[in-house]
Amino acid sequence: MTERVVFEGVRLVDPLAGVDEVRDVAVADGVLSAETPSDAERIDARGLILIPGLVDLHTHLREPGGEHKETVATGTRAAAAGGYTAVAAMANTDPPADNAAIVQAVRDLAAAAGSCDVFPVGAITRGLGGETLAEIEEMVDAGVRVFSDDGRSVPTARLLRNALTYAKAFPADVVLAEHAEDASLTDGGQMHEGARSASLGLAGRPAEAEEIIVARDLAVARACGGRLHLCHLSSARAVDLVRRAKAEGVRVTAEVTPHHLVGTDDDLVTYDTMKKMNPPLRTAEDRDALRAGLADGTIDAIATDHAPHAVEEKDLEFDLAPPGTIGLETALAVVLTHLVEPGVLPLMRAIEAMTSAPARILGAVDHGGPLEPGRPANLAVFDPSAAWTVEPPFASKARNSAFLGERLRGRVRFTMLRGVFTVADGKPTR
């Protein structure tokens, strides 16, 4: 059932429309309405902020194959709880999403759950093997726009060139998303290589591993003209490379995660496996460069890299624990608390980086605003002053948050997907 509802006195922040004002926002029949229907439910939304539903370019939903970590149902519920109305589901499932059947199955599971739209990402190479191209056309035909072998880089420049070039055959604007780390330098690596890794006795993943692949990929994209997206940038020099490439007109976009915008390798001193990431948390200089890159638009979007793992998988020795943190339920609050409140990033830019920018990259035309009459009511409403502590229970099946125990400000109160509440009064409805 779609709602007829009006958020009264809400602060509307809508980057695509260039709007930041206090007003009433009405929803009827699944779309935003210019008029408030007389029978609309009235919600006193004074002090709350209404934004387009968040869009995540980088979510691991784990289904099929990793249902003990997360399912499409639990992952999309976590997404809704965090204010998301659309997420891109990474292809590294088991079996991987390297064909139309898996893509369709994931989308069907999401539709049945009804919490959040899911845009499956297709694998670039068959079985994520890094050797032969997956059958990209049948996945494009099934609606896939983003392809990625996330978890590792396309191993050779030649294969990347062929993939980017081949993708130009399709009228839809296909984008290749790269996990940029040179495997020869990260093999066995547990954390950022530097003074910390040297004293902790953990093998390093050096920043130049990212820089090398970013430079290679930009050179290839510049030469063949394909559309490249760089996942979860983590190093200052990679940001510089992207900045220069964009100035030269290379068709590249980039994302950064909340944890890379906040954490550093100093966080690893207690061997806390929740802080183990690929790419790793790096230095304060890298973190500051990521923030600057996000502020000036070099980095287009904030993406969670939501990576759920079972409790027993993270409760292991550091080198045996898998990398990654969940992020869907904390992303907005982390960005508000660590970037917007201290004045590092204007609210409008933060919301843009979490809504309209990723929606554009993903080709999710119904998401990311503008929140104008007649447009689908995909939106989120949050209380910017609500303080809360990151702790279980989560809507996600997993609990491996890098922010466990942290006090954050900003909590989602309502999420609507095509005019249906997926979160009401702070609680997921499904």
Added chain:
Amino acid sequence: MNDHLLSMHDLTAADVTRILDTAGSFREVGSRVIKKVPALRGRTVVNLFLENSTRTRISFELAAKRLSADVINFSAGGSSVAKGESLKDTALTLQAMGADAIVVRHSSSGSPLQLTRWVDAHVLNAGDGTHEHPTQALLDLYTMREKHGRLDGLRVAIVGDVLHSRVARSLSIGLVTVGAEVTLVGPPTLIPPEAPAWGVEVSYDLDGVIPKLDVCYVLRVQRERQRLEYFPSVREYARLFGLTSERAQMLPETALIMHPGPMNRGVEIDSDVADRPAAVIEEQVTNGIAIRMALLYLLLGGTGEAEAA
């Protein structure tokens, strides 16, 4: 003393002195016919050795037994995952059995610190991955102090694969803590670029360092490092960084030659160098038992019979 011994960073210079002094009083126990004191009677010490190490395990076992503790050896090859039970579950099991101290050897850096979050027992790091090996460092400090009569101002070179060596980390930290001058020597690929932050010097020229040393501490070099391209060949390694007979001649007469064992004779140390009087490698082993007795005694709050011993 803290509740645990995880890293040489846990210890002040005064702590080190106290441990070495305590070890000194236990050293004599090992030369008796009946090598036993009742200091830890009724206490349970678990040797949790999840990485192969006969030498260190036997040393800890003897140390605990000479203190009259009940000793349980829990060994398993490979990782906790390989044996099907997680480290956490293993730790909880030992906890439930009433372990007072857990001596842990593990291939994963940081695992002793993780253990302290899961159990109440005192945790002793007996070597974790490429992180630290504090009991080795302490027995080395004991040996150096015994032979030279002091640690402050001692000039020590640690030679070899520092990058992968938990011994080098712990010993560097310990030596810097007690005021010694440390130089790390090895191929640049095997010395962390950030090592100077530990308060040590770095040199790639062993011949230039050797004539000024009080202690030449030689690390084991694993042949697999060559396969991973850290150096071109064992032959070239030995020529540049091996403690050959010729190099040993250049050492001052009073200088000690030390090695944590097991040695690769002919690689990092020439066979006849290892057998010289200046090489105190067996004494390191003997002192290891006394150091481990001292640590168990101090951590478990023994009954004061150490002094009587």
